[in-house]
Amino acid sequence: MSLRHLFFPQTLKLPDSKFNHHISINLYFLQPTLHVDGLIESGDILTHIWKTGIKKLIPKYFIPKTILILGLGGGSNTLLVRRLYPKAKITAVEIDPFMVEISRKYFGTGKIKNLEIIVDDALDFAANLTPNNHYDLILVDCFEGKYIPHKLEDLNFMQQLKDHSRYTLINRIHWYDHYLPTINFMRSLSTRFVFVTARTVSNLIISLV
Numbered sequence: 001m002s003l004r005h006l007f008f009p010q011t012l013k014l015p016d017s018k019f020n021h022h023i024s025i026n027l028y029f030l031q032p033t034l035h036v037d038g039l040i041e042s043g044d045i046l047t048h049i050w051k052t053g054i055k056k057l058i059p060k061y062f063i064p065k066t067i068l069i070l071g072l073g074g075g076s077n078t079l080l081v082r083r084l085y086p087k088a089k090i091t092a093v094e095i096d097p098f099m100v101e102i103s104r105k106y107f108g109t110g111k112i113k114n115l116e117i118i119v120d121d122a123l124d125f126a127a128n129l130t131p132n133n134h135y136d137l138i139l140v141d142c143f144e145g146k147y148i149p150h151k152l153e154d155l156n157f158m159q160q161l162k163d164h165s166r167y168t169l170i171n172r173i174h175w176y177d178h179y180l181p182t183i184n185f186m187r188s189l190s191t192r193f194v195f196v197t198a199r200t201v202s203n204l205i206i207s208l209v
Contacts, residue, residue: 017098034074037145042074053205056198064136070122071141075103140170
């Protein structure tokens with residue numbers, strides 16, 4: 001492999017899917033970053049965001065055995081929790097089959113042990129949870145393009161997640177045109193839930209208490 005391939009970014013443009021558009025993979029030092037509709041959805045930045053949230057909001061003594069991830073994307077969140085909690089059983093729910101394909105081909109989620117990937121709408125998946133379905137940790141990272149579907153901001157959906165988990169963490173962008181929707185979402189949350197947050201430069205991770 002030439003030095004040019006190591007030190008200069010390569011961009012792979014991919015076709016649109018039913019749910020996501022303007023999809024590309026940037027490769028720099030062979031590290032992939034997934035861009036969808038101008039938003040980074042997997043890569044080192046997303047890993048840092050989730051690592052910050054987990055470090056600040058999950059007690060060090062707490063070791064989850066079952067983890068649910070809503071919104072697989074390229075799989076950075078899944079790869080991170082595998083490193084942090086190598087013995088955990090992980091279930092990842094992704095509405096877009098093409099994203100599942102991308103995560104396996106470019107990010108290596110197909111090699112993760114104890115990972116089950118389910119192609120489904122997060123809202124429908126949560127609605128079908130039974131009292132026997134309980135997770136130690138739920139990560140919510142659901143985007144279509146660069147926006148979060150309004151239906152996934154519904155308080156009944158949030159209640160379903162909280163009822164089936166010990167910790168529920170929600171990723172929100174907190175700058176530019178995403179700032180006001182995130183503020184409004186937290187105002188809505190505060191009418192029913194107590195929550196705490198961890199912040200990076202661009203994002204908030206919200207933990208339902």
